[in-house]
Amino acid sequence: MSNPLRELTELEKDALQEIMNIGFGRAAADLAEIINLHVILSVPHIAVLQSDEVISYIHNQIPDTTDMSMITQFFSGKFNGGSFLVFPHGEGRKLLRIFDGEMALLGENYDIDVLEKETLVEVGNIIIGACVGKIAEMLGDVVTYAPPRFFSQEQIFETLDDVLNESDSFAILFKTVFNFEQYNVSGYLFLVSQHSIMPWLKQAIAEFLGPYE
Amino acid sequence: MNEYQQIFNTINLGLVVLDRELNVTAWNRWMELHSGMPAEKVIGQPVCDLFPALCDNSFIRIVKSVFAFGNYASYSQKLHKYLFPMKNPHGSSAVFPRMQQNCTFGPIRNDNKEIIAVYISVQDVTDFVMYEHKLIQMAKIDGLTGIYNRRYLDSRLTEEIERSRRHGNPLSILLLDIDHFKKINDTHGHLCGDYALRKISELLQELVRTSDILGRYGGEEFLCILPETSHEQAVVLAERCREQIATKPLACEDHQARITISIGVTGQHRDDTLDSIKKRADDALYQAKREGRNRVCSCPAASEPNP
Incomplete structure (x- = not known):
């Protein structure tokens, strides 16, 4: 257990916490300023887990998994991994109100499930982009994104099962709870990174800490 | 023309590039063909002047977010019908006068990794939407x-x-x-x-x-x-x-x-x-x-x- 690269030291953990706090704060400020989307992001929680514990961890974090929907988007750079934006118990549907004005033009022939999916894809990847982008930026990296994908109900845990069962034995997990004031929508954002980024991450944290030492 | 330019101009997909001021900097052959607007009339013009209806909330929100966060974004037919108003080139124009489109947006970075432009891809999905429309009709109408x-x-x-x-x-x-x-x-x-x-x-x-x-x-x-x-x-x-x-x-x-x-x-x-x-x-x-x-x-x- 004492392989130093497997674990973050307390100082590194605190620093990473700080990076996440600032990063998410900036992401929220930019979302409000640039696209007028007001989101509150909770203080993020960071955990280093065995890969096979990730799913049960996520499962345990969400008290009510009924009527759940999820947007996933993979990102790559030195900071790489997957982001999972989870809307439990029908919260995602409330985001449809973002398009209220335009929705009126669609008439009545539309399937609400399809609209929810398209809305979450469209809005979800902006939120993911803001959060992941800002953290990467603070760690001195630039990431690129794969197209977002939408999953609902039982597909969600199957998907998590598929993508998280990496050969890598550890995963670094970041969790935040978000809330859109305007729409009274809340959910979870999980970022899961493979353990292989650890050497780079430690280096990036050291550089972040540099000026303070 | 280098090989990427050849692809750019012959691909069966609309490709548009906008700079930070939302001026059009690239407009491929597909866009010329379907919009009826030649590249030389479009390049250098603000996209909101060329297509005033396009600059609604969603479009601006997406373009701004791509510039700010470097994310990949989509503009779906299901929510918006189409982005660029263009004639429906298929036989279904009585039902859909405009070409139905799925569009995607992404950042273009310079060597310093700064985002200098946004690309837009425009896919014609009118045929699929028409099939869907017929199926929906069939599912709810008594024969x-x-x-x-x-x-x-x-x-x-x-x-x-x-x-x-x-x-x-x-x-x-x-x-x-x-x-x-x-x-x-x-x-x-x-x-x-x-x-x-x-x-x-x-x-x-x-x-x-x-x-x-x-x-x-x-x-x-x-x-x-x-x-x-x-x-x-x-x-x-x-x-x-x-x-x-x-x-x-x-x-x-x-x-x-x-x-x-x-x-x-x-x-x-x-x-x-x-x-x-x-x-x-x-x-x-x-x-x-x-x-x-x-x-x-x-x-x-x-x-x-x-x-």
Whole structure:
């Protein structure tokens, strides 16, 4: 257990916490300023887990998994991994109100499930982009994104099962709870990174800490 | 032209690049072809001047977010129909005058990894949308009469019950049945029976209001959902339908037939379900049949105080 690269030291953990706090704060400020989307992001929680514990961890974090929907988007750079934006118990549907004005033009022939999916894809990847982008930026990296994908109900845990069962034995997990004031929508954002980024991450944290030492 | 430029200009996809001021900096052949605007007229122009309608909230939100966060973004046909207003190049322009599009956006970075531009890809999905449109139509229209089918009526009625409960608006339904329909079939043949069903559907469609939802519920049975209509108003409408049908003789081949209908009317109760409201309409219809047909009977809402 004492392989130093497997674990973050307390100082590194605190620093990473700080990076996440600032990063998410900036992401929220930019979302409000640039696209007028007001989101509150909770203080993020960071955990280093065995890969096979990730799913049960996520499962345990969400008290009510009924009527759940999820947007996933993979990102790559030195900071790489997957982001999972989870809307439990029908919260995602409330985001449809973002398009209220335009929705009126669609008439009545539309399937609400399809609209929810398209809305979450469209809005979800902006939120993911803001959060992941800002953290990467603070760690001195630039990431690129794969197209977002939408999953609902039982597909969600199957998907998590598929993508998280990496050969890598550890995963670094970041969790935040978000809330859109305007729409009274809340959910979870999980970022899961493979353990292989650890050497780079430690280096990036050291550089972040540099000026303070 | 280098090979990427060749791809850019020959790919079967619209490709557009916008700089930070939202000026167009690239416009491929596909875009020229479908928009009718040549690249030299478009390059250097603000996209919002070229397409004022395009600069709605969603488009601006997406472009700004791509510049700010470097994310990949989508603009889907399901939510927005299309991004660039262009003529539908397929045979379906009567249904969709504009080409239906799925678009994606992404950042373009310079060597310092700064985002200097946004690309937009435009995919023509009109054909898929048209298939979908036809399937949706087929799934909710009755083949013989061209009015809604039972499946659609049930789902709409469920929605309307929910809506009426939420907003506290009244809701009523009519259940209509052609009197002695079996006799028409037996004496004049099935072709005449089918003709009668079509003709009565047509007449009813003209009699009900545009906000009413009329469909064929079973063999010779029709259901009409009347949103925001009180029980009393529904009875008046039912009576008008009954009377009009009874006074219009139906000519099938060389026969003249007089057709009448019986109608059961009911309004929504507070705790109604799809089944309970239909059951009351059916009971009222049964009563109309029992009392001699060609009449309207109603089952008033029990929760209403008696006058």
